[in-house]
Amino acid sequence: MENFARKARYARHKLFYAVVYQVFFLSLLMGCKSKPPILVGFSGELTNSRSGGGVFCRNGIELAVEELNRNNGIHGRLIQLVTKDDQNRPEIARQVDAELAAQGVVAIIGHVTSAQTAATFAQNNQARMVVVNPVSASAEFSQQQDYFFRVVPGNDLLSRALARYIIQQRHIRTITGIYDIGNRTFSETFWKLFQQEFERLGGSARKELIFVAGRTDFQQFATQIQTTAPDALLVMASPVDTAFLLQYLAKQGVRVPTFSSTWAQTEQLIEKGGNAVEGLEMVSVYHPSNPYPAFQPFIKRFMERFKREPTFHAAYGYEAMLVLAEALKHTQGQTSGLPDALSSIRNFPGVQGLISMNAYGDVSRDVYIVRVSNGQFEIVATIPPEN
Secondary structure, three states, rough: OOHHHHHHHHHHHHHHHHHHHHHHHHHHHHHHHHOEEEEEEEEOOOOOOOHHHHHHHHHHHHHHHHHHOOOOOEEEEEEEEEEOOOOOOOOHHHHHHHHHHOOOOOEEOOOOOOOHHHHHHHHHHHOOOEEEEEEOHHHHHHHOOOOOEEOOHHHHHHHHHHHHHHHHHOOOOOOEEEEEEHHHHHHHHHHHHHHEEEEOOOEEEEEEEEEOOOOOHHHHHHHHHHHHHOEEEEEEEEHHHHHHHHHHHHOOOOOOOOEOOOHHHHHHOOOOOOOOOOOEEEEOOOOOOOOOOOOOHHHHHHHHHHHOOOOOHHHHHHHHHHHHHHHHHHHOOOOOOHHHHHOOOOEEEOOOOEEEEOOOOOEEEEEEEEEOOOEEEEEEEEEOOOO
């Protein structure tokens, strides 16, 4: 009997503590849900043939939001992502950003191309809307005190790093530039900054050819490139356009050292380009086999959630959301003080390394030189941040 009574008391105690735990957990959950969510906007290209970067970027942000919310959000307030498709059109980009502002988002993460970022830049600054950009690298946004912040290094740093690599390590002295003026804010500024550094180092980068994505006949354009007899090429275009252009150049028998900007580094480049993109080298903000401790776990979680390997768009979208969340913790989820909180971020652990912001919202972090080798992106050089 005494043994039976002891067991009964143990069962009652176990049930009591189980009930207490459930009540405590539900009270936390209800407390979190009773607080209004923090609205965060995303604007990016999601619906056309060149929308791969936008989709990956959004997915990276979604993963970050889900993980943050599982950890009590921002001081008990859940984050709600409000997504808009800018269709890669300036007028639509301005429209959807205005819609997000009207819905009360604390900040916007976006856009995916520098052209759409430029189209909305003045509007968002005038509205005092904080923008945390994942991948727009145009130097037009550098060194300005405004409401624009980004986790990707600017074109000024990237173009100088690539010029130094080509001159000093590849020993190439003459190069021809090819760029898409449909995203002129990125591509043209990258080329002009590259020219300055390349020629400062004693090279010649005076020849250039331009095209418009979706309008230029690449077969004819490849013939035009062939007639210039280039020693080397620097292509500043989307992954799809870079892949197709190199295929046409291969058919024309143009086989010269070819380089590109970070814009081209997605799976689409290899899927569409095949053998034609083998050996292509590019300056990159993304190390696909980065030994940084947070990176491999991020890849695993992303693949479990979306059934695809992440691209740099996904990693930088994820980091942009984490950086914004870190700043929001300091402002209690409010917009007031958010710019100062963002510009104060130092040595924040991202998935590719430590992230630090300066007073202008520009980031300091490593960049890389990547080569396409056997259908994979292979790191051939790491370039530390400039002082």
